[in-house]
Amino acid sequence: MTPEPLNREQMAWRAAQDLREGDYVNLGIGIPTLAASYVPPGREVIFHSENGILGMGPKPAPGKEDPYMVDAGKNLTTLVAGGCFVHHADAFLMIRGGHLDVSLLGAFEVSETGDLANWTTEDPAFPPGVGGAMDLAVGARAIRVIMEHTSKKGEPRILKACTYPLTAAGCVKRIYTNLAVIDVTPQGLIVLELIPGMTLEKLQELTEPRLQLSPDWKVLAPPAAPKARAA
Amino acid sequence: MTPEPLNREQMAWRAAQDLREGDYVNLGIGIPTLAASYVPPGREVIFHSENGILGMGPKPAPGKEDPYMVDAGKNLTTLVAGGCFVHHADAFLMIRGGHLDVSLLGAFEVSETGDLANWTTEDPAFPPGVGGAMDLAVGARAIRVIMEHTSKKGEPRILKACTYPLTAAGCVKRIYTNLAVIDVTPQGLIVLELIPGMTLEKLQELTEPRLQLSPDWKVLAPPAAPKARAA
Amino acid sequence: MIDKQVKTTAEAVAGVRDGSTVLVAGFGAVGVADNLLEALHEQGARELTIVANNSGNGDYGLARLISSGRVRKVICSFPRSGDYSAFLNAYRAKSLELELLPQGTISERMRCHAAGLGGFFSPVSAGTKLGEGKETREIDGRLHVFEKPLKGDVALIKANKADRWGNLSYIKSARNFNPVMAMAADLTVVEVDQMVELGEMDPEAVVTPSIFVDRVVVVGASA
């Protein structure tokens, strides 16, 4: 049996389980944004958006859209009770100054020492864009990445050294992929969880640097269809 | 007849006449603070206090004192319509960033090149205090000083070089004394106004560096008892 | 009586010179002074350097300035946002220069100028391609790059309410870059939805104090 990789919702669900009560968290554009919907019920996590929202809520319910409320991806969003607005310099003071507990980012590549490449593929046909990626990769107390384990061609995206230009060096502490959960440690990459049917050997084939299996490793088995929080 | 020097209120009155409609002005502790009361009626000048008030008003009327409203000298004050509150870093951003039109300061000594000494006399019995003096001397678009022309012993306080430690070098552009109004220019000290009975020669005896009389000089004759604005 | 209100957007942008650096606030399409940008297009200034987070949308505002060839350079963090075809065409034609900066570096460099400082060391972009050519320094064991203050000749600001002194308030996430840019230009021009009486704004809740504002024009409500 070929192991069934997690889908986007399941990856977001898994990352959301690690957010603790009271954490201040910035979610990057893409899969990380989905994580907001999968925080366990009753657990209060406060989401930050770099365009000046602290206490960002879910997508607006139909009919409740407010054009003055957009998230970092320019999608419509909401504010929860206890949220507030700040200007851009203060929003990035929060990011750069280490005030966020967690920054959950997408990535093109991560190296075995936690180097992150997530801002440009150097496509000559399009201008590069960096947005808040470099600020986020430098500032939060914990930088975690959600990414597909391999490229569409099946090539490893967890590498000995990134091939794309770096966003920041040595910043990533944990990687959630569609196959595993991996910690980046001074001792190297430690596999904490594997999807059902996955083995360290199979995962190693899809990963460039050497992986070590944690003695406490667990099976990574999110719900088949994680239940999203209501708006 | 010995010329009659201006009193504190008259000096403050004179400095206030140079404040223009719409100027944002910080007034130093002491005589400069009095200037707020002598802005000509109908002229809107906006006063800044470095502890986070923009749009500071006059002293409170009796019975209207508010313990949450103090000025830079920790005296009770008021807010005018259009005023607002900011925190300390923003209050000093306004000062340091050149956003104030005028900073009106007291001084121990001013040099002929506009060096200002107004923060310490190096009295060994007391700790020094600098407060916002150095910020104010560096930041405003125009730095003006109000001071007695001589010390209590009759010694000049406008000097070739300051004897007390500097607050900032080359910052003072205009000096209001109890005897004259003097501009500090690249060509030296230019006397713009003299109190009745005062001559350039007499003033020069009380001043260390060379003075030049402006061809357009005027008599400096404030009202005997300038009328203060009502609270 | 102080009154910073002007009657038309044309008066608001009068005097902007060729070669100016223009701070264009907003994030995506939210909190952008599109009416002032249109007026600036009419006004005709050329060879502009634009500082913005994005690069304009559709065929109006900043996008129109770009497609009309008025823009020499764009300093931004994320040009690829919305329909940025006007920028993309100019970029591919090499008719304008792009300087890409991290979003927090743009806002902090403007705040640095506003605060009268000479520059700062930041860990952001140190050791990356965007930090190349910048002075570096290791501080507390961490690599930093030196960032200089960034100043506008003009800032185009979108606010919700203003009074005649120029105190400003914003709506929700339309605040974004506006307060920072309002502090960082020689001439700060604001379009607002409405004017209120002096003293009507809560002195505890003024976001941009009047000291930073030069001209205000009412354009009515829009996001």
Place this chain on the structure above:
Amino acid sequence: MIDKQVKTTAEAVAGVRDGSTVLVAGFGAVGVADNLLEALHEQGARELTIVANNSGNGDYGLARLISSGRVRKVICSFPRSGDYSAFLNAYRAKSLELELLPQGTISERMRCHAAGLGGFFSPVSAGTKLGEGKETREIDGRLHVFEKPLKGDVALIKANKADRWGNLSYIKSARNFNPVMAMAADLTVVEVDQMVELGEMDPEAVVTPSIFVDRVVVVGASA
């Protein structure tokens, strides 16, 4: 449920270690967390470095900490304010060290730490006795000194209202150093006049967002 409220001022200052740097907000006697200072006195931490604008008044709060010999060093801009006899006695007895800094330099250095920056160049104090020993650099023809970030282990904050997340608002000029110091410490402890329900504070008018606050204690109203 997040609830940063603690029941007593003793709980609020629990864990402050000997040798800590304590940011003490306020300007003169306004906006000072005197109840937390009293609790810190009870708590007993010694060898403290205090960062404040002034040096305490009378025989309470900061003055009491000083007269009890708990303070090793005071970093401030203006020690001579009000009845500062406790400080003056210690100063003359050379039992504490005074580091005098310009007021705007103190606040900016704390903001610099809060913003995650490595330091900045400032024209303030350049060429003066207070700038001696600091790295200098001429920027755009003007002499600057290099200023390092200033961080607190603890900040003692006085606010008016808080909610259970720790969002804060202040009253008038009692705001002063409070929002800056609240951002600049590892542990930010707040005494407030009253708690309000989450969502009751205007999201446009929160001055200190909850992210900067660790503990809140209600002490009732005072200036």
